[in-house]
Amino acid sequence: MANPDFNDSDVIFALATGAGRGAIAVMRASGSGSDRVLSTLAGGLPEARRASLRRLKHEGDVLDEAVVLRFPGPGSYTGEDGFELHLHAGPAIVARVADALTALGARPAEPGEFTRRAVQNGRMDLLQAEAISDLVEAETESQRRQALRQADGALSQLYDGWAERLRIVVAHQEALIDFPDEDLPESVEEGLLNTINALHTEMSAHLQDNRGELMRAGITVVIAGAPNVGKSSLLNALSGMDAAIVTHRAGTTRDAIALDWVLDGVKLRLVDTAGLRETDDEIEAEGIRRALFHVKQADIVLHLSGPEDDVEALSADEIAVRTKIDIAPAPDGMLGISTKTAAGLSTLRIVLSERVAALTAGAAAPPLTRARHRAGIQEAAQYLARALDADWPELRGEELRLALRSLGRLTGHVDVESLLDAIFGQFCIGK
Numbered sequence: 001m002a003n004p005d006f007n008d009s010d011v012i013f014a015l016a017t018g019a020g021r022g023a024i025a026v027m028r029a030s031g032s033g034s035d036r037v038l039s040t041l042a043g044g045l046p047e048a049r050r051a052s053l054r055r056l057k058h059e060g061d062v063l064d065e066a067v068v069l070r071f072p073g074p075g076s077y078t079g080e081d082g083f084e085l086h087l088h089a090g091p092a093i094v095a096r097v098a099d100a101l102t103a104l105g106a107r108p109a110e111p112g113e114f115t116r117r118a119v120q121n122g123r124m125d126l127l128q129a130e131a132i133s134d135l136v137e138a139e140t141e142s143q144r145r146q147a148l149r150q151a152d153g154a155l156s157q158l159y160d161g162w163a164e165r166l167r168i169v170v171a172h173q174e175a176l177i178d179f180p181d182e183d184l185p186e187s188v189e190e191g192l193l194n195t196i197n198a199l200h201t202e203m204s205a206h207l208q209d210n211r212g213e214l215m216r217a218g219i220t221v222v223i224a225g226a227p228n229v230g231k232s233s234l235l236n237a238l239s240g241m242d243a244a245i246v247t248h249r250a251g252t253t254r255d256a257i258a259l260d261w262v263l264d265g266v267k268l269r270l271v272d273t274a275g276l277r278e279t280d281d282e283i284e285a286e287g288i289r290r291a292l293f294h295v296k297q298a299d300i301v302l303h304l305s306g307p308e309d310d311v312e313a314l315s316a317d318e319i320a321v322r323t324k325i326d327i328a329p330a331p332d333g334m335l336g337i338s339t340k341t342a343a344g345l346s347t348l349r350i351v352l353s354e355r356v357a358a359l360t361a362g363a364a365a366p367p368l369t370r371a372r373h374r375a376g377i378q379e380a381a382q383y384l385a386r387a388l389d390a391d392w393p394e395l396r397g398e399e400l401r402l403a404l405r406s407l408g409r410l411t412g413h414v415d416v417e418s419l420l421d422a423i424f425g426q427f428c429i430g431k
Helices: 034-042 091-103 113-120 126-137 141-151 154-178 186-208 211-217 231-239 282-297 345-360 371-389 393-411 417-424
Strands: 012-015 024-030 052-058 061-071 082-088 219-225 257-263 266-272 300-305 318-322
Touching: 012 091, 012 113, 024 034, 024 091, 024 113, 034 052, 034 061, 034 082, 034 091, 052 091, 061 091, 082 091, 113 126, 126 141, 126 154, 126 393, 141 154, 141 211, 141 266, 154 186, 154 393, 186 371, 211 266, 211 345, 219 231, 219 282, 219 345, 231 257, 231 266, 231 300, 231 345, 257 345, 266 345, 300 345, 318 345, 371 393
Parallel strands: 219 266, 219 300, 300 318
Antiparallel strands: 012 024, 024 082, 052 061, 061 082, 257 266
16 A cells, blocks of 8 residues: 655665675665765765765764765656665665665655656656566566566557557547538548557457466466376476375375476476366365366366376367376377386477467567556457447547547556556565
């Protein structure tokens, strides 16, 4: 929840590096009074954007000898005057400098407040701000690349381009409403409808592209099959961890076991499930119910079968895998593995890589990455569809304005205040 005393002119500060022991701790500050605070601490203002070694003092007490950087606004991260103190990372030093900053009138920043100020001061839009959060949280190479692209404004440019075309459409629609007797050429309305239809088509195609959400959240790979077919052994073999208990007793796995795995720079969520069979055991039956749920939610299913099992007809998102090929070979044309000898595991990884590449590859257009983006584009597309069906020019104009508002809320260009707390509350304090 936002601080009711929030004030853009406040000097805020936060530790931008991780807490605990280390070589260097970076304390950052921002606000219109930053120069006054820094000058008091550092015995004068250093040259802008030039590292300066200063002895930090407060009330005659030497706090630390630190590297100081000053960033005048508006060319700073937040658009305000600000500075960074590169301190020795001892907890006592960090705490003492924080006390000194507080005594000089600064206050600890709220989660995401630095980036929130950057948005409010026009240094970035909401989409770019979300990308900064994704960049901090990135665990894989694909997540890093995607977040950087969005932070550079790729998604913003797409949505802003749609908004600009829609603004022109709204202007033409208003002309048709305000000047009905001016005999405007029919081409005006024809071009207007063509643009609305084109925008609706582009937005619909954008909604079909789920690459961004998959890369951000991770691709779910579920390992399914009959009991004692080698599901847990495969989970352990792929992950390189003894995450699941492996025994010869059928029904050992009662609940889903999930862990993260990175393949070709893409985050995968591996899920080992209970064996699928008829059972009177109430606990095992619940595990099977959950296994079926995970299979339905999966992006990829590795359907395992043993030497004694018949080959089943599988859906497009399932990969048939015959296990225990050290006992009996796999049927012709079927992928076979042995977790005991590691035979076939490299081939399985290649097959998985190809399937992951197919899920994450796509058009050059930047993909949406969050449920908020999907909801906003869905809303805008719905308004455009209603505009195309509207019988009265005034109704069409209202639907077009609502669609434009939906796009504006995505980037933060309109109606932004109601979104700020929800978005920036997820940030770390130093961002």
